[in-house]
Amino acid sequence: MNKVESAPKITKETKNSIRVDFERTPLLERLKAKFVNVYFFQKVLVYLFKFLFLLGISYVILFPFYSKIASSFMSPEDFVDVTVSLIPRHPTLSTYKAIIIDNDYFKAFLNTLILSGSCAILQTFVCCLIGYGFAKFKFKGNSLLFLLVVFTMVIPHPTLQLSMFMKFRYFDIGIGKFSIFNFLGGGLMDSVNVIKNPYLNLINSYWPLIILSATGLAFKNGLYIFMLRQFFKGVPDELEESAYLDGSGVFRTFVQIILPLSVPMLITVFMFAFSWQWTDNYYTSVFFTTSGPLLMPKIVKVPKSLNTSYAGENMYVAAIRNTCGILILLPLLILYTFMQRYIIQGIERSGITG
């Protein structure tokens, strides 16, 4: 290539501006060089693969929801009609109406809201305290205590099902008869074979779950403590040190400095606690008998007013159960659409480092 020949031509356009004419490669050539090569091709392929893979997985996740929603609007005739599979032919709201009225949906909704709301707030706050304690303070037995937290996670629920029920069925209070002493005296009691102490029956009340939440022992609280501990470990120590220098106490620093900056993480934990308590059927089956308050698990049944005995019975019953599921999930879905932004933020900022 001759450099002298391809030197740019400069022409004076007006008094203050000049125009430079470069001898550029034609547009087509430039585009070719940019797009028709192995690297670009590879990039596009990888990108397409990524996108399609994510799309496929999203389909797998969302399809069951779609099929549930579609079947919830189907009328009984649609289940015997083989040509109807995904779009209801005779859309109806009778299933929803029957469940809401016959199964007392709103009562269950209110009860579960009170229970889940209070438990989730308590759990978030208590786990936050505990997680902060583990993350930022080096006291003796820190790692041993944290091992105990992991231990509470590892024990399978059914292992403790019976003794948990017994603990709250025969919950004893009063000086000297706190559970720890009761346990120590338990060996003596066995010879008599009967527990004579007065006890408190907490079954069918919200107290067992509240007590468990307040002590960080409720469902998956070990996980929350772990998540929050990792989050607080990522918060730079300098923040607190400067607060201490300005004369702020440990708890004040926690409330005024640490809590405000961990709001996204707190919302994440709250969402977990709330949703898992909302759809929980393990603890509710342990602590609540049939005569207890109406909670969500109890509304999953076929409403009285719907007649299900016909050819498509199995399908219809399944659809009704799914509709109950949708009604249970609906509040959570609405909550999730609002909170989703914070959850992603919470994840991005948590910076868990093993």
Added chain:
Amino acid sequence: MNAAKSKNDDILGGSVKKKKRGASLDVRKARAGWWFVLPFIIGFLILYLPIVFDSIKYSFHEIRILTGGGFKLEWVGLQNYSDALFVDPSFVQTLTTGIRQLIIDIPAIVIFALFVAILLNGKVAGRAAFRAIFFIPVLLTTGLIADIDNANILMDSMESSEIDTGAGTNTVSEIVSVMDVQALFSNMMIGTELVEYVVNLVNNIFNIINRSGVQMLIFLSGLQSISPSIYESCSIDGASGWETFWKITLPMVSPMILVNTVYTVIDSFTSSSNSVMSYISRVYQQANGQVLSSAMSWMYFLIVMLIIAVVAAILSAFVFYQRRD
């Protein structure tokens, strides 16, 4: 300053003030640490520990609820354990098949979670929407909803291309059939077991997605914490994406792999949907089955602990920590 300090002491709750004044900041902070974890300590000591010990105690007893209130315990020694192992017809079998199934599932879940987390961390159109969708199962398809889904014939029949008679029985929905994949892999020198493994995974994909939500979350936050400058210097030195993954991403997330594997083991061994768990809770509902079920679950627990110890020991040899402090 002085006032602040004494206020600090007050908050830390000390009766002996003179002694406190001499305590260094570290000591005072350590004391405050105890206050923070106090709820857990109280709960663990007066609630959880007795419950655990009671459970062990009950597993050695026969239990009767008395009509007048209260209950009666009869010492039977190891009888519940021997009943579970030798008298109960299907406990041992359920245990072995269940554990084998879980050992197969666990690597799949961890690898899938890592893979998706890397995809969700990169630049893809609609990333925010994908992230929102991927966390739906963790939050929503648990407990009650999972129970409804387990007994669900409707979704199966909707997914299958076969025409259902309406009776809704025996319609198996498979995304990929074993035959297709076997045809695909027949030319490669891969054992049939591996092929079946892959087919199982593909057909269980919904299950795996449901169970890998929290792991995805932990991986994602781990990936976020890797400094972008490392990747930048890598690409300047001419490393390909493949090399970057093996030399940078994998070592950097290896602590998370350990955490996630242990979590997956715990989560899948204690989830109510696995066969051993549902068997134990079925036994619990039987007449006089409560103590038998707690004996069973204690044995199960010991096995789980053993597996966790083995897994953690193997994996921790490969974990790379960036900071050694």
